[in-house]
Amino acid sequence: MNSIIDSRYDPNLFETEIYNKSLVNFKVDLCKNNNNYFSILMPPPNVTGSLHLGHALNCTLQDILVRYNRQKGNDTYWQPGVDHAGIATQIVVEKWLEKQCIDYKSLSNEAFIQKVWEWKRQSSNDIVIQQKALGCSAPWEYSRFTMDEGFIKSVTEAFIILYKDGLIYKANRLVNWDTKLETAISDLEIKNVEENGTLWYINYKIVNKNQYITVATTRPETMFGDVALAVNSNDNRYKDLIGNYAYIPYTNRKIPIIADEHADMEKGSGCVKITPAHDFNDFEVGKRHNLESITILDKHGHLLNNELIPDFIRGLYLKKARKLLVEKLRNDELLVKEEQIKHFVPYGDRSGTVIEPMITEQWFLNAKELSKKAIEAVKTGKIKFYPDKWKNTFFDWMNNIQPWCISRQIKWGHRIPVWYGPNGEIIVARNEEEAIIEAEKLCIDKNKLTKETDVLDTWFSSALWPFATMGWPDKSELLNKYFPTSTIITGFDIIFFWISRMIMMSLYFMKDIPFKDIYIHALVRDDKGQKMSKSKGNVINPLDLMKEFGADALRYTLAFLSVPGRDIKFGRENVKVSRNFITKIWNACRFLQTQNVNFNVNISNIQLKHPIHHWIFSKLREFKIGIESDIKEYRFDYITHRMQVFLRDQFCDFFVEAIKLQNDDNTKNIAGIIYKEFLKLSNPVIPFVTEYLLSIIDNNYSLNPINIEEIEIDINKSEKIDNIIDWIHNVRSIKHEFGKESKEYITVQNNIPNFGEDCNVLIKLAF
């Protein structure tokens, strides 16, 4: 046994060392045949840089489960890895290159991708370093990347199957277009922001009448894509005009005035312009009335340079065109009213630019078809949400699910496994050789094949994470042993992006659910409740905290603050408090060592003589059982409370104090056993300090708790101690309130209850 009597608690002295020589076997034993398995998928962090506190929370909670299960003897697997994160990473790398004064736009595709890989290596390295510092006990050699070789195979296979089954198709549709990134994005990647805007009332001249009709719009510049004006058929103001035509200002293009329920009599002027190529509602109206769609914007958000657009704004950027157009309308007295309104404007999540609805050719996945079984799986309780309320969010979205636009016009990502023939024939194949063979079969000139340049939405590969990581489409031992996984731990923000899609894909490809429990944890905010962001400057780097207070303190804090269904307000003060608690654990060890406590006495060699012996064992049992139920309920906060109550309020305050009064070897041996058990049971939460202390007090320590059930505990004796403790608190209270000389205090001293001879010595603790 080594001594720490003269050492203060300093996590920096042992954390790295203890991780490297930890007893925990991170390795996976594929030969082991254990019916009780626990497997968990690490939500792969994006390779966009290093980790923030949200990741630290996510990893901590997973590691607690993993260590707990491993300790319990369950065959445990934790799938680590990182995500290529398409658009997000591409943007980060572009900025990174800019900083180095590299003109990324002039790089060839291949050269750019090379740069991204370079970045990826650094980023994923940093991530793993952070995760290890935090104590994550994952089998790192099983780490996967969503674009590694195996994953490319999985993604290709999944695409091909879905295509052949008719669930993936190519279509010309109105999609959300990001004019900055020049790619389509999905509905989920849009954030609607409320803004002050203007509603312009514009006069359109009616054909063959000396009369105008007033159209209200927030987007006048799109008027050149108008194909109709719609009014409500019940609107007396316009009833007579239905069937007439109107001129689009500054053009001689005539568009019909139609009746459609989409026109709301209460809103604007009651007459709405229909621009199917640049508005989702209008697109629907257009379909209903068989109207054509006229695109007037190019991919960069500039008006087209053609005869549809009046020459004074041809080719101009949207915002500029709008300004000029409004000015001209105003001067020409075609603008009859300008109304300031608040309205929502769609912004791209990643680019921060206004999103334009645009008609383009994209690849879609029929998500509706896949959603049915996924909804069923949650409805029947095969998959459970913790907290339960999130299933409503899940159902809401799943019941209204839209076709998923899976193609992106960016560089970084999985290339869609499609080749085109000279006449646009589509050939879906695993590789070029296969595509050529297929082309020959179809009598397509194989020399004229071109490969699809679009890549897949990053979430397409993430959706395959539960089984692609374990080797799918091949059969593998990992899949065999650890699929479906037990639990997934993640934030609510990716329920739609990720959780629901993994469920759909797993049920489709594996015919089974990907996981049984979904634990949704909180968002980590700063101590004022504000979202942490770089621009606000309130981001806390987990590594800094770990350096100052230790990884254990950070882990303990994150678990402590994890109240289900509530966001975390995180202050560094909390970490300090946790560190203080860990110091207490440390100092308890120091004291026991000064008492020459032997921590390695066999449980069969101690006797429960004194009631306090029964009491401390019954508290240990409560502690152990409590943790077990907390884990089942994912109440990580409760576990930390329990640790405090047991170690501080029960073990230190009474049992250790009792040792000072009743200094026999048997009691000291019990203290050694209890303390050691506390360390083991707390190991999942605070692995570093517990394992270090265990290694100090026992050269051959193990992390497996002893079987307390074997110990016969007399509950009556234990309860007697509870009563004594209540009484002690009472006496102390009186002493402080009235003073040592007071009548009240003397009365108490003269009326000490008879707790039995065996407890007499404890009475001293009261005085």
Add this chain to the structure above:
RNA sequence: GGUCAUGUAGCUCAGUGGUAGAGCACUACGUUGACAUCGUAGUGGUCGUAGGUUCGAUCCCUAUCGUGACCACCA
């Protein structure tokens, strides 16, 4: 507009159909075998407001106000 949360001590938050809990902060005392990164004790709350159910409500129900998030509209 729809949905889901949330409102308990100065702060951060637990909790329960039956005399209100923790941590931090604050106050007093304390260096009595580890621990000032500490110990002991204490101050502090009509459990958002108004109704209802109940023998009894902070907890269940209804309404209302405040806060937050998500979804939708996005003329």
